Amino acid sequence: MQAATMDPAEEPPSMLWGLDPIFSAFARLYVRDILQMTESIQVPGIYFYNSHPIYKVDVLGTVVYKREREDFFCYGVDDGTGVINCLCWKNDLLKEEGRPTKAEGKHSGGAQGGFNLVAELEKLRQAQNSRCHLEIGELLRVRGPVKTSRQQREISASVYYKVNDPVMAVQIAWMMEVPQLYRQCYDKLLELQPSATSDSAISSLSKATNIIKDFLKQKSVTRFRPYDVQDLLQPLMSSQPQTASADQEPVAGPSVCQQLRQLLKEALQILQDEGVVYRKVKSQDEVYYVTAQDKDLLMAVKDIIREDSKREKYAAKGCHILHILSAVRQRYSLNVSKAALELVLQSLECDSDIVSTSDSHYTVF
Template sequence: MDPTEELPSMMWGLDPIFSAFARLHISDILHMRESCQVADIFFYQSHPIHNLDVLGTVVYKRERDDFICYGVDDATGVINCLCWKNDQMKEELDSVSGSPIDGLQGGFNLTVELKKLRQAQQSHCHLEIGELLRVRGPLKTSRQQREIIAYTYYKVNDPMMTVQIEWMTKVLQLYKDFYDKPLHLQTNTTNEYPISSLTKATNIIKDYLDQSCLSKFRPYDVLDLLQPLITSCTETGPADQQPSMLLKEVLQVLKDEGIVYGRLESQDKVYFVTTQDKNLFMAVKDIIREDSKREKYQEKGCHILHILSAVRQRHSMNVSKAVLELVLKTLECNSDIVSTRDNYFTMF
């Protein structure tokens, strides 16, 4: 696709970058061309862009009653980031900043501890010039200037610049693998590339697991679901062996994607559905909650490989990284855990 040719809006969802928070250089953000179909949609090359993920140094700050404007510099350019204050922050700004925490005579005081927690929270939302800020949100045009309206923003502690180096390396890789590659939409009007039987069978089993909300199953429980697909195919081979062979391949695909896993190795194979396994979710949360309190993991959180090792010891040796990634993604979407950086997780 020609970079100057704009993709019709009804097809934007076919580009996975449109649904993601794109990590672009600020210089590219400022020079992207705006869509002629929908306001506040921009195009980098042939990719439609709406949401952004930016990391940079605060170079200016303007504070108002309802919001704070930070100028963020990533060494390629500077962009304005509008960060709204929530009601709790506005109410506590005066009370917390105006009255320091009094010392305790002894014992545990819930009010004082809560005030400490709120002060720590506010310290991550109020930055000064020279501090590192991460912002995620949509790109808008205001007064003929582009700015990011923050969904999420927080201060990043990076005294050794490890986060910034890791970030810049990752962004360059994203440019190479995705952003600078043209979008190719494959149309299949001539059926030159028909959907394979394996793909059809995999989708059938996925839909069934989603609709039934099963927490576990045995292969023979879902074998009949593939029978209509087998009878409609013209593949050669004994008919009584085709469903079981196809199901074996489907289960392997689901295992590779982390959708199912086998907790125990036995002749009577039982597969557990990852998103429905409450015991697995509980084990992961307990591990992150307990280890996040340890001094070693307090600052950065627990790495995914550490969590995987602990889950295998506590829950099942058959838990794969793909399974754990799906669990962590679900927990983060439910706000049960927080990602402090790539592949690091903690719980407050």
């Protein structure tokens, strides 16, 4: 299929793409639409569906053909609307499958009643193989960026796994959710106008929030106190028009310092609502932790999912997000919000530490 390109006059400027929340998400599009998306003129590898910039997708479908090479599997995935080629790279365990193990003869018979490293490694290899080595007719979920290779559209998988769905519960949930995403997001045209980013259209509160976000990202801040970022907002106060001239008596009202503190307070509240920051312990000493940089929080969430996924109750589908949230609040901090947890889960899934079995359930390999 020849990749179509978008008319440069219709394509929004690339600097505005980040304003569309779909751009940073794995878009759950039908295969038919992925194959028909138009490619960007400005940035190859970026595609447009109804003016929404898209470069990574999330697909659930049946394997209709397969090829295996030394370094990757090539699966044809059919979701009922079309078939797309999915390039699924093997990890080291799968690459070593079938190779003789040097220590096999030494340890296979001498570890009776003890820990057998070779046997445990073989169990891990078999478990990994069962999730990643699919046959025709089995259900595959794949996430990754869209590529065009040899004039054919394909998905280069960053995460893929076999879905065990004997009663079709996952497929039914998928078929119910995707049409809603189309109605609420994908089929709605998003107007990205340059004027939307002008100073007149962005409030001081929005500016303050973005300034703090940029500071936390650029400096890789793990935690901070309000006075650490207060000076960053000072230019916003000096740019505000004065309410009284020099020869008039001062107008009663909050001072500039009070306005600055109030602006900072409101900006930090927005960041908490979005889950970007949180307070591990609420005390007079206001310490804010940056969710994405809090390694202890990420490790705590990962440990909870790994431990609880072994329980019979969660073995089949994984841990529900509300269960994970309750466990995090009991074992780590009462002040972790659902929004903060969602950012942590997204980060762990992007690193392939966990995998989502549905919209609200998570497990580990």
